[in-house]
Amino acid sequence: MNPVEEVALPSKAAFDEQVRQAYRPVVIRGMARDWPLVRLGRTDPAEALRYCASFDSGAAADIMLAPPTEGGRFFYRNDMTGFNFERRKGTLGQLAGELARLDGQDDAPGMYAGAADLHDHLPGFASDHPLPLAEEQDGSQARIWMGNATQVATHFDLSDNFAVVAVGARQFRLFPPDVTKHLYIGPLDVTPAGQPVSMVNPLEPDLKRYPDYEKAEAQALYAELEPGDAIYVPTLWWHHVAATSPINILVNYWHNNSERGGPFLALIHALMSVRDLPAGQREGWRAWFDHFIFGEGAGSAADHLPAHINRITGPPSEERSETMRRFIVQVLSAR
Incomplete structure (x- = not known):
């Protein structure tokens, strides 16, 4: 070692x-x-x-x-x-x-x-x-x-x-x-x-x-x-x-930084919602994750949108974090 x-x-x-x-x-x-x-x-x-x-x-x-x-x-x-x-x-x-x-x-x-x-x-x-x-x-x-x-x-x-x-x-x-x-x-x-x-x-x-x-x-x-x-x-x-x-x-x-939320919870949710999909769908979601999360240009993936509508995919801010939290709670509450 x-x-x-x-x-x-x-x-x-x-x-x-x-x-x-x-x-x-x-x-x-x-x-x-x-x-x-x-x-x-x-x-x-x-x-x-x-x-x-x-x-x-x-x-x-x-x-x-x-x-x-x-x-x-x-x-x-x-x-x-x-x-x-x-x-x-x-x-x-x-x-x-x-x-x-x-x-x-x-x-x-x-x-x-x-x-x-x-x-x-x-x-x-x-x-x-x-x-x-x-x-x-x-x-x-x-x-x-x-x-x-x-x-x-x-x-x-x-x-x-x-x-x-x-x-x-x-x-x-x-x-x-x-x-x-x-x-x-x-x-x-x-x-x-x-x-x-x-x-x-x-x-x-x-x-x-x-x-x-x-x-x-x-x-x-x-x-x-x-x-x-x-x-x-x-x-x-x-x-x-x-x-x-x-x-x-x-x-x-x-x-x-608590504003970033919990990546571990994101992993658990991905295990439930992504891992066991058919192979073709998993590859499709891999492309999405690479584009918006892991790719080199992920931070600018939605720069083609006007700033006022580029909320979730825009740069980090307190407003963006709150918008995301509301969106996640709304979707999960509907299940």
């Missing part, structure tokens, strides 16, 4: 013009080295847990629990009749106390809370832990992940993502979107934590069952992050994340 490119902390303008346009992950070492939580975590992870608990609002979060036999992997059962973990409700303060109690225990269950909204669960934390480059992005949402040695199955995010390791260490294995067909994707609608996942365990790949995974692995990127390090993961890049310390805390920031 090749390493993820490492860059110096860029300005927002440089990030938008260079990093985002390149559409590849980057690592920024020491981006959050001055955070109070990072400083605590380097010397005393248990004290870092107590520090987080001091912000606890008392709001309940989803806490995932997997038996020790699963080795910290949160996934499906072997027979695909459910998941190999259970969800319980608890506060992040309660979770912090349990993680401190389990620290050093050989047969500890896998345990984590993921994507807990910082403002809801740890009010006041964000103001003491600024990350301007991430917070300046459109629609930025700060969330916290807290757990022990666990791994999250290979998945993608619908938003761009900044992830900052605050306590412990994490290993990232990333795959570009064009290897999706080699990752053996699981169900699109029944998922461990929201997004579809790869059925392959990259730490122990079963190449007899998933032989084409080797083609994905050949294009994989790898990074190991220490406290204070950050990684930028573009939307749709697949990533497997393993937290390798007994106590791990990560803060991430998802951000994207």
Whole structure:
């Protein structure tokens, strides 16, 4: 595997013009080295847990629990009749106390809370832990992940993502979107934590069952992050994340332009309405999609129309987005 490119902390303008346009992950070492939580975590992870608990609002979060036999992997059962973990409700303060109690225990269950909204669960934390480059992005949402040695199955995010390791260490294995067909994707609608996942365990790949995974692995990127390090993961890049310390805390920031709607929903609708058409009709629709969506000239495909009538196929605008939403709702409501 090749390493993820490492860059110096860029300005927002440089990030938008260079990093985002390149559409590849980057690592920024020491981006959050001055955070109070990072400083605590380097010397005393248990004290870092107590520090987080001091912000606890008392709001309940989803806490995932997997038996020790699963080795910290949160996934499906072997027979695909459910998941190999259970969800319980608890506060992040309660979770912090349990993680401190389990620290050093050989047969500890896998345990984590993921994507807990910082403002809801740890009010006041964000103001003491600024990350301007991430917070300046459109629609930025700060969330916290807290757990022990666990791994999250290979998945993608619908938003761009900044992830900052605050306590412990994490290993990232990333795959570009064009290897999706080699990752053996699981169900699109029944998922461990929201997004579809790869059925392959990259730490122990079963190449007899998933032989084409080797083609994905050949294009994989790898990074190991220490406290204070950050990684930028573009939307749709697949990533497997393993937290390798007994106590791990990560803060991430998802951000994207919500006005663009949901491409994943468009995919689901295309599965229902396009994929199973006769071959000739599918090719016909391929021509439409190429002309209006994927072709090089898609943005100007309707420039021959007067501007006042070129609404849906015209340039992006708030008015166009609202027109599209009304049109979609009207058509679906008539079914």
